[in-house]
Amino acid sequence: MLSRVAENIYWLARYVERAEDTARIVTVNANLLLDLPKGIDPGWRPLIDITGANALFEELHKDYTERHVLRFLLADERHSGSILSALTAARENCRTIRDVVPREAWEQLNELYLFARDGLQAGLTKRGRHPYLKRLILGAQTITGLLAGTMLHDQGYHFLRIGRNLERADMTTRIVDVRSANLLPAEAAELRPFQTIQWVSVLKSMTAYQMYRRSQQVRVQRAAVLRFLFQSLAFPRAVHHCSEAVRASLESLPRNEAALRVVGRLKRNLLNTKVERLSQSELHAFVDELQLDIGDLHAEIARTWFRPALEQAA
Amino acid sequence: MSIDLSAYPCEGFYDELVAAPGEVRPHAANLLRALADLEASELAARQEAANVAMKEMGVTFTVYSEEGGTIDRSWPFDIIPRIIPKPEWDRVEAGLKQRVQALNLFIDDLYHAQKIINDGVFPEEVLAKAVNFRPQCVGIDPPLGIWAHICGSDLVRDADGTIYVLEDNLRVPSGVSYMLENRLVTKRVFPELFEDYAPLPVDDYPSQLFDTLAAVSPRPADFPEAVVLTPGIYNSAYFEHSYLAQQMGCELVEGRDLFVADDDCVYMHTVDGAARVDVVYRRIDDLYIDPEAFRPDSALGVRGLLRAWKAGNVALANAPGSGVADDKVVYAFVPDIIKYYLDQDPIIPNVPTYRCMEPEVMDYVLANLDQLVVKPANESGGYGMLVGPVATKAERETFAGLIKKDPRNYIAQPTLRLSTVPTVTGDAVAPRHVDLRPFILSADRQQVTMGGLTRVALRKGSLVVNSCQGGGSKDTWIVEVGQG
Numbered sequence: 001m002l003s004r005v006a007e008n009i010y011w012l013a014r015y016v017e018r019a020e021d022t023a024r025i026v027t028v029n030a031n032l033l034l035d036l037p038k039g040i041d042p043g044w045r046p047l048i049d050i051t052g053a054n055a056l057f058e059e060l061h062k063d064y065t066e067r068h069v070l071r072f073l074l075a076d077e078r079h080s081g082s083i084l085s086a087l088t089a090a091r092e093n094c095r096t097i098r099d100v101v102p103r104e105a106w107e108q109l110n111e112l113y114l115f116a117r118d119g120l121q122a123g124l125t126k127r128g129r130h131p132y133l134k135r136l137i138l139g140a141q142t143i144t145g146l147l148a149g150t151m152l153h154d155q156g157y158h159f160l161r162i163g164r165n166l167e168r169a170d171m172t173t174r175i176v177d178v179r180s181a182n183l184l185p186a187e188a189a190e191l192r193p194f195q196t197i198q199w200v201s202v203l204k205s206m207t208a209y210q211m212y213r214r215s216q217q218v219r220v221q222r223a224a225v226l227r228f229l230f231q232s233l234a235f236p237r238a239v240h241h242c243s244e245a246v247r248a249s250l251e252s253l254p255r256n257e258a259a260l261r262v263v264g265r266l267k268r269n270l271l272n273t274k275v276e277r278l279s280q281s282e283l284h285a286f287v288d289e290l291q292l293d294i295g296d297l298h299a300e301i302a303r304t305w306f307r308p309a310l311e312q313a314a
Numbered sequence: 315m316s317i318d319l320s321a322y323p324c325e326g327f328y329d330e331l332v333a334a335p336g337e338v339r340p341h342a343a344n345l346l347r348a349l350a351d352l353e354a355s356e357l358a359a360r361q362e363a364a365n366v367a368m369k370e371m372g373v374t375f376t377v378y379s380e381e382g383g384t385i386d387r388s389w390p391f392d393i394i395p396r397i398i399p400k401p402e403w404d405r406v407e408a409g410l411k412q413r414v415q416a417l418n419l420f421i422d423d424l425y426h427a428q429k430i431i432n433d434g435v436f437p438e439e440v441l442a443k444a445v446n447f448r449p450q451c452v453g454i455d456p457p458l459g460i461w462a463h464i465c466g467s468d469l470v471r472d473a474d475g476t477i478y479v480l481e482d483n484l485r486v487p488s489g490v491s492y493m494l495e496n497r498l499v500t501k502r503v504f505p506e507l508f509e510d511y512a513p514l515p516v517d518d519y520p521s522q523l524f525d526t527l528a529a530v531s532p533r534p535a536d537f538p539e540a541v542v543l544t545p546g547i548y549n550s551a552y553f554e555h556s557y558l559a560q561q562m563g564c565e566l567v568e569g570r571d572l573f574v575a576d577d578d579c580v581y582m583h584t585v586d587g588a589a590r591v592d593v594v595y596r597r598i599d600d601l602y603i604d605p606e607a608f609r610p611d612s613a614l615g616v617r618g619l620l621r622a623w624k625a626g627n628v629a630l631a632n633a634p635g636s637g638v639a640d641d642k643v644v645y646a647f648v649p650d651i652i653k654y655y656l657d658q659d660p661i662i663p664n665v666p667t668y669r670c671m672e673p674e675v676m677d678y679v680l681a682n683l684d685q686l687v688v689k690p691a692n693e694s695g696g697y698g699m700l701v702g703p704v705a706t707k708a709e710r711e712t713f714a715g716l717i718k719k720d721p722r723n724y725i726a727q728p729t730l731r732l733s734t735v736p737t738v739t740g741d742a743v744a745p746r747h748v749d750l751r752p753f754i755l756s757a758d759r760q761q762v763t764m765g766g767l768t769r770v771a772l773r774k775g776s777l778v779v780n781s782c783q784g785g786g787s788k789d790t791w792i793v794e795v796g797q798g
Contacts, residue, residue: 003583004571096547099556099566155585254586307570307583 005100006159007306008093012101013163015090016109019083019116020140021171022073023133025050028205030129035197044069050171050178051081067124075120083136084120087113102150105143112139158249162301165249169242170294175205176229177287180222181280199225206237223276226283230275239290240270246297259300266293319346319736324745328475328733330396332745341399341793344510346736349394354741361738364393364503371495390786391496393503396735396748396768397791400514406469406477406752407762409661412652414465414754417482417639419655421461424638425452435654436647440671443722444644445692446485446637448600450607454624456633457530460756463631464523464595466490469662469750469766471733478665478730480749481645485637486597489787490519490753491554493767494561496789513791514764519753520561522761523595527562529757530629531592538592541567541582545598545614555597569598574618578625593629594619600634607634642691642725643669666728670721679726680717683710686726688717701777703729732777735788737770747771749779750790765790 029047036042045064048057053072056079061068075084091113098106116123116136123132144164151157179202199220203209208229209220215234216224232238247263250256269289278286320336322329331342338346349357368391398406423430424447430436441447466487468480497516501508524540531538544555546568559566571582572591581588596603602612607620622628638644646667649660668686670676679686688700700713717724734745752766768788769779779785 001585002565002567002571003585004568006585099560159585305585 001155003305003307005097006155007302008097009100009156010159010163010301010306012090012093012097013160014167015086015093016140016143017164017167018081018171019086019090020137021168022051022081022083022086023136023140024205024207025171025175026070026073027130027133027137028201031204032197032201035194035201037194040194046178047073050174051079052174053079053081070124070129074123084113084116087116100151100156102146104150105146108139108143108146112136112143115139155253158252159305161249162246165242165245166294166298168237169239169246170291172206172229172237172239172242173287173290173294175202176226177284179205180226180283196220202229208235208237211235226275226278230270230273240267243267243270253305255304259297259304262293262297262300266290266297269293319350319743322736322743322745324734326473327731327745327747328471328473329745330398330471330733330735330748331394332736341397341795341797344797345395345397345507348504348507348510349736349743357738357743358741360503361393364391364499367499367502368495371498389492390772391499392737392746392770392772392786392788393500394736394738394743395500395504395507395513395789395791396750397511397513397793398765400792400794403765403792406662409479410467410752410754410762411760412656412658412661413467413479413482413648414462414756414760416652416655417465417484417648418460418462418756420651421484421633421636421639422459423655425454425461425635430651430654433654435650437671439722440641440643440647441638443691444638444641446600446635446640448608448635448638450620451633451635454633456623457532457626457629458757460530461633462636462639463526463530463633463756465754465756466751466766467754469752470665470730473731473733475733477662479648479662480665480730481642482640482648483751484632484640485599486551486632487751487753488551488554488597489751489767489769490763491557492787493753493763493765493790494519494557496767496787500789511791511793511797513793516764519763520558522755523558524562524564526755526757526761527593527595527629527631530631532626532629533590533592535592539590540593540595541565541572541591543567543569543572543594543596543598543603543616545569545602549597551597558595564595569603569613569615572616572619574616574622578618578622578627580616580619580622580628591628593631595631600637603630603634640692642689643671643722646725665730668726670717670724670726673721676717676721679724680714683714685729687729688713688724688726691723691725701729730777732771735768735770737772737788739774744774746774747777747779748788765792 025047029044033041043064044066047069048054048064057072060072060078072079073082076082077085079085091109094101094106094109119132122128147160179198199222200209202225203212203220212220212225212228215232216228218224228235229238231240233240233244235241243263243266247260250259250263273286275286319332319338322332322335324332324335331339331346333339420430424441431438431441462484464487466483466489469477470480471477493516527540528538540562541564542555542559544552544566546552556566565582567582572580574580580591580594582591598614601608603615604617604619605612605615606617620634623630645664646669649664652658652660668675668679670679679688684702686702688702690698700709702710732747732749735748736743737746748768748770750766750768753763755761768790769785770788771777771779771784772786773784776784
């Protein structure tokens with residue numbers, strides 16, 4: 001398989017996943033704000049903190065109002081992580097590899113892009129937001145399903161799976177990082193019931209609530225949620241699950257030693273840490289390490305299998 | 315109401331299927347009877363079914379648009395096939411082989427001893443002004459001495475029934491994928507016709523093309539690594555590039571997928587590492603294939619490709635520099651070229667051609683501009699032409715000025731009355747003008763497509779068949795005598 005084709009598939013998967021994840025965090029933030037007690041209003045800024053695009057955002061906007069944050073995350077073409085930018089990039093990547101990707105998947109992606117573009121105005125309203133985002137999430141899941149169910153599970157599919165899982169692991173760590181900061185004043189005992197709401201929202205942004213209840217059999221609390229989202233092998237958005245999926249696909253590729261070493265390091269870091277005992281600042285440092293590992297893994301994959309960047313063309 | 319051919323207006327032209335109003339040619343009898351049996355609405359429904367099939371199969375040419383949801387357009391397909399009897403085709407096929415054989419000898423000679431010039435058959439000044447002559451290629455010996463492995467020659471038939479070669483495309487001729495897809499669509503929408511006819515198959519083209527490429531591989535192997543080199547998704551023929559790569563089981567590569575290493579061999583970047591490439595079927599114009607040898611600003615090509623080719627480590631099809639024989643002034647000399655190299659008379663004649671470079675000929679052309687078609691030497695796609703009889707006085711005067719300024723760059727031909735084929739127009743059938751582009755493959759042996767791509771000018775009275783200017787296409791059938 002051509003390196004360029006492998007690279008395009010990998011990015012196609014990352015961008016589709018990025019669009020879906022962004023739609024998820026927006027949905028859940030909107031719901032969380034409705035559930036919190038009066039006087040507690042974390043606002044919309046945490047969403048920009050999750051994506052890490054604060055510098056760009058502040059260049060473009062004076063304040064973190066709902067309107068600005070939403071437009072930035074849904075449609076700003078200057079922000080490569082916005083849903084519309086991600087779908088545009090996914091579509092461009094898919095266009096050049098149409099002989100590798102089943103036609104239905106291309107059509108679905110094309111439709112999803114057109115929907116995201118044409119339905120945007122409705123999506124920016126309070127009432128239209130929910131159906132708009134829901135359809136985006138469903139559309140992205142449909143693409144993932146179509147590819148899993150119809151594409152040859154050869155090298156190309158492994159790059160797809162690696163891309164999707166790296167992006168997903170990255171987003172999970174970001175969501176936990178930002179959303180685990182305690183929203184409530186510690187001494188306010190009468191607000192304790194609301195702490196649960198915060199962790200429920202973290203779970204819900206990953207459609208993890210129901211699966212958490214099934215697998216953990218304890219009420220929603222920090223220690224168990226952290227273990228679940230980092231270390232569960234069974235939950236498909238947990239970091240451990242994602243890194244194992246990446247490892248399994250790497251095993252099928254040639255010249256995989258260096259990349260497998262990085263995954264091994266990521267796994268040791270992940271499983272040897274007692275996440276439930278981490279203080280908030282320790283958790284933050286832990287997430288930073290994981291993100292560095294994920295970045296290293298991407299770099300190793302690019303170095304091993306993708307086309308050398310421009311050095312031949314120079 | 316059914317389709318009525320008794321008033322079919324084909325006087326003054328040669329129609330490929332109808333000899334005179336109400337009188338069909340023998341090879342078309344069954345086809346036209348089947349058409350006559352169709353209700354008009356049924357005809358329109360079949361045409362619509364074909365349009366849908368084309369869309370479903372993704373048969374497109376590309377039109378770049380930044381905004382639109384798609385950049386692919388379907389190319390109009392007309393469901394009534396054009397039929398050519400086998401004996402007539404055999405002669406055409408022999409003529410095409412003869413022609414391309416001579417052209418390959420001619421190109422090879424131009425890049426070596428230039429005997430044809432020294433012998434006074436081909437004027438040196440024509441070569442001196444040939445924009446597609448590549449000095450970088452002088453002295454190169456490509457495998458088997460073949461330069462133009464794939465040639466698409468355009469044939470037309472005049473009112474008296476004579477078939478002429480109108481031009482030869484030796485650079486990157488396209489259209490063969492439409493020829494293949496057209497047959498598939500006809501089978502889908504008109505299956506009953508195949509009860510009376512067994513048109514000779516066209517679908518072995520991709521394997522013949524692969525054989526041609528394999529035959530010039532520098533490393534003999536059963537399955538040499540051949541690739542199709544495309545300029546990318548925004549090229550109008552991208553569909554064809556990707557189609558041929560798929561059909562041949564080859565990688566479709568862009569310039570950035572390939573590199574030339576220190577050993578002067580060509581490699582592609584793959585997931586398994588660098589993989590040696592033996593043959594490049596390049597669909598990028600000469601000037602863009604190698605920034606080291608040609609245009610330094612080209613981002614489409616592969617640095618060092620010409621070096622690797624000169625070293626004999628990779629085969630390029632077509633070879634760079636083949637386009638020198640694409641020149642419309644060179645075209646005027648092809649009968650002499652055939653005579654010179656093969657000592658044969660041309661089997662298929664050239665359209666009578668006036669070379670404006672000869673002073674008395676130029677005077678004749680200038681005096682008769684209202685009856686002639688004038689073409690610049692190196693344009694394709696029907697651009698930059700003057701069609702005298704339909705041009706305005708101002709256009710003719712502009713061309714007169716252009717010709718006088720650079721006579722070498724122009725040829726003139728009489729206005730041909732291109733033959734017609736019945737074509738669906740809504741729920742009726744009317745004659746529309748056609749040409750024919752067969753493809754000729756040359757390596758260790760020569761092969762010609764069974765028929766070719768028939769292009770049709772869909773606008774009434776129009777003679778312009780190019781896809782970019784309102785043309786469409788038809789399926790082309792070569793049938794044994796007795797069918798029909």
